Amino acid sequence: MIRSKLLTLTGGGVSYRYIRIYILSTDPLASDPLCSIYETKLYNNSVDVTSPTTVVSASSEFSSTFSPEKAIDENVTTFWACASAATFPMWFKFDLLTASSVDEISILSGGTTTTARRTPVEFEIQGSNNDVDWDVLGTFNSPSWGTSETRYFSW
Ligand SMILES: [Ca+2]
Numbered sequence: 762m763i764r765s766k767l768l769t770l771t772g773g774g775v776s777y778r779y780i781r782i783y784i785l786s787t788d789p790l791a792s793d794p795l796c797s798i799y800e801t802k803l804y805n806n807s808v809d810v811t812s813p814t815t816v817v818s819a820s821s822e823f824s825s826t827f828s829p830e831k832a833i834d835e836n837v838t839t840f841w842a843c844a845s846a847a848t849f850p851m852w853f854k855f856d857l858l859t860a861s862s863v864d865e866i867s868i869l870s871g872g873t874t875t876t877a878r879r880t881p882v883e884f885e886i887q888g889s890n891n892d893v894d895w896d897v898l899g900t901f902n903s904p905s906w907g908t909s910e911t912r913y914f915s916w
Pocket residue numbers: 799800831832833834835836837838839840
């Protein structure tokens with residue numbers, strides 16, 4: 762009981778250096794490549810804790826044109842895409858360089874029906890301080906993305 766109160770008061774309670782989107786599915790109608798993210802940001806108490814220079818990586822990339830950095834470059838027309846024929850689960854990882862409190866993430870979908878279908882649908886937000894052991898911070902199911910739609914997920 763005391764533990765849950767502390768977690769509520771501190772907006773997450775535990776700090777993590779690494780945060781990742783652990784992606785379990787996209788829309789069943791998504792076509793190869795199966796996953797993309799146009800923009801994503803992490804927040805703490807509604808303050809953006811990421812920047813275009815935040816270190817990011819992913820389980821795969823389609824090509825250097827669609828590298829993970831393209832999902833945090835604050836350009837809504839560029840995006841990260843997974844490799845052709847990559848399979849789930851996939852992940853997209855932020856390295857915040859120091860342990861940081863994070864309680865929310867935003868994700869922007871693609872601007873066409875085809876690309877919007879590649880936005881993560883079932884996913885977990887996970888945190889780690891050693892890049893090996895991961896805690897599940899939130900589990901989400903976010904179907905039916907519209908085009909160029911930003912959704913926010915908090916935990
Ligand atoms: Ca972008």
